[in-house]
Amino acid sequence: xxxxxxxxxxxxxxxxxxxxxxxxxxxxxxxxxxxxxxxxxxxxxxxxxxxxxxxxxxxxxxxxxxxxxxxxxxxxxxxxxxxxxxxxxxxxxxxxxxxxxxxxxxxxxxxxxxxxxxxxxxxxxxxxxxxxxxxxxxxxxxxxxxxxxxxxxxxxxxxxxxxxxxxxxxxxxxxxxxxxxxxxxxxxxxxxxxxxxxxxxxxxxxxxxxxxxxxxxxxxxxxxxxxxxxxxxxxxxxxxxxxxxxxxxxxxxxxxxxxxxxxxxxxxxxxxxxxxxxxxxxxxxxxxxxxxxxxxxxxxxxxxxxxxxxxxxxxxxxxxxxxxxxxxxxxxxxxxxxxxxxxxxxx
DNA sequence: TCTGGGGTCCTAGGACCC
DNA sequence: TCTGGGGTCCTAGGACCC
Numbered sequence: 001x002x003x004x005x006x007x008x009x010x011x012x013x014x015x016x017x018x019x020x021x022x023x024x025x026x027x028x029x030x031x032x033x034x035x036x037x038x039x040x041x042x043x044x045x046x047x048x049x050x051x052x053x054x055x056x057x058x059x060x061x062x063x064x065x066x067x068x069x070x071x072x073x074x075x076x077x078x079x080x081x082x083x084x085x086x087x088x089x090x091x092x093x094x095x096x097x098x099x100x101x102x103x104x105x106x107x108x109x110x111x112x113x114x115x116x117x118x119x120x121x122x123x124x125x126x127x128x129x130x131x132x133x134x135x136x137x138x139x140x141x142x143x144x145x146x147x148x149x150x151x152x153x154x155x156x157x158x159x160x161x162x163x164x165x166x167x168x169x170x171x172x173x174x175x176x177x178x179x180x181x182x183x184x185x186x187x188x189x190x191x192x193x194x195x196x197x198x199x200x201x202x203x204x205x206x207x208x209x210x211x212x213x214x215x216x217x218x219x220x221x222x223x224x225x226x227x228x229x230x231x232x233x234x235x236x237x238x239x240x241x242x243x244x245x246x247x248x249x250x251x252x253x254x255x256x257x258x259x260x261x262x263x264x265x266x267x268x269x270x271x272x273x274x275x276x277x278x279x280x281x282x283x284x285x286x287x288x289x290x291x292x293x294x295x296x297x298x299x300x301x302x303x304x305x306x307x308x309x310x311x312x313x314x315x316x317x318x319x320x321x322x323x324x325x326x327x328x329x330x331x332x333x334x335x336x337x338x339x340x341x342x343x344x345x346x347x
Numbered sequence: 348t349c350t351g352g353g354g355t356c357c358t359a360g361g362a363c364c365c
Numbered sequence: 366t367c368t369g370g371g372g373t374c375c376t377a378g379g380a381c382c383c
Contacts, residue, residue, distance in 0.1 A: 191354085
């Protein structure tokens, strides 16, 4: 339920913000513990990881995987105070489905291992909606063809499925319902994008007001960008109109940038473009920074020095941005904010 | 009664290059 | 009646996940 509706129904409710920093710190703690058990650990989200256990049989003296899994569970509980569930199988699809069967609230003991060779039988106990990446849209199409459970799909041969769904999707689904998945466990790494967006309590139609919101969003995104030691080449502005139509505009710069001034200058142009194309009240506004790379060092020789009013950053821009970040870190995110934004982009 | 926030990945089409 | 072909980069939109 959206908070705005919850507060309408229950005006005295107290809203407690998500302690994002604390969640992220706990996530790192869990990962560190898991890394002792497997050579490759892939973070799938803030609270899910894949471990590739192949090749570790000798290390664990050929003990059954469920024994190792219970030791992982105990280690995480002991070191972080949090309870995890562990699913095991011969590929990521099986492991992901297995962990749902491992959860103690279903009466299990926190571990569920699917033995090699039993994957197809295991799959037959699921609905298609349980398969990762079978979302609401795909479910609807499949249901229209009379397929809701995995067993519904197994009645048909691949050529029939191809004629209904097209080659690519039919073959993808065919593999999944047979428990086949060849995606590898990879440790991954840096974020691919950083975004901030906000749904307004009331739709906003005023351009100046939208630009103020844009500035607030960009200030947060840019500060996190620099906090991670990254720079961005692509800036995206997203707007959701009152009728829920979502539009976006983006621009990729030749050089990666980090400063509020340049990021905001591009973002404002993109917002103006979106507003010029369709000017109706907006319910959401967002910014995203992508094409990320390591921030080229501030002390690096810069071939071009550009002034305000261009898309290039000056040394002054970068020093200023980082000084502001330090003040915010010490005194809080609201301790120093842009007073206003002039039309030429200076603050 | 409308539908959160932060992400990833995929696709289609266009520009441009050799 | 014909308008090559393949690769890369970019934009816009959409599906999906937690």
